[in-house]
Amino acid sequence: MKAEYINPFLESASIVLEQLISVRPTTGELGVKDVKFVEKYIWIQIGITGQMQGDIVFGLHEEVALKLVSAMMGGFVLSEMDEMGKSAISELGNMISGNASTILFNQGVRVDITPPVIVQSAASAGFTPKKALTIPLIIDGIGELDIQVLIT
Numbered sequence: 001m002k003a004e005y006i007n008p009f010l011e012s013a014s015i016v017l018e019q020l021i022s023v024r025p026t027t028g029e030l031g032v033k034d035v036k037f038v039e040k041y042i043w044i045q046i047g048i049t050g051q052m053q054g055d056i057v058f059g060l061h062e063e064v065a066l067k068l069v070s071a072m073m074g075g076f077v078l079s080e081m082d083e084m085g086k087s088a089i090s091e092l093g094n095m096i097s098g099n100a101s102t103i104l105f106n107q108g109v110r111v112d113i114t115p116p117v118i119v120q121s122a123a124s125a126g127f128t129p130k131k132a133l134t135i136p137l138i139i140d141g142i143g144e145l146d147i148q149v150l151i152t
Helices: 007-021 062-072 083-106
Strands: 032-036 041-050 054-061 111-113 116-117 133-137 142-152
Touching: 007 062, 007 133, 007 142, 041 062, 041 083, 054 062, 054 083, 062 083, 062 142, 083 111, 083 116, 083 133
Parallel strands: none
Antiparallel strands: 032 133, 041 054, 041 111, 041 116, 054 142, 133 142
């Protein structure tokens, strides 16, 4: 697993978040950890095909997801993660991954992405827990968005 796999997603997430909510996130510490599904978390899984194979998984606590979606909607406050909230958070993952695909293409790496899937349990994810490159983005006033790269 190469650390440079995560860089296009990190760069893309920073750009997309700044455009959507006018906050430039700061980067936490790069690490390798087991992907574990925990209660009260929202996971957005996006498959990668082409010259890179695997998954990108964006993870955030439900409270952080609610704050983030509210900020994306111009301050409209959501009190629960309903279908509109899930759609918005899925689209965030899609925007980040699509932009990262463009960055990769410009670096000579051709990839395609699958539509985002909201995952709330390991069984529904369709993959067994494994090690991932992970890095948190700290969004001031909102919380952390974890980017986990499972590329083979």
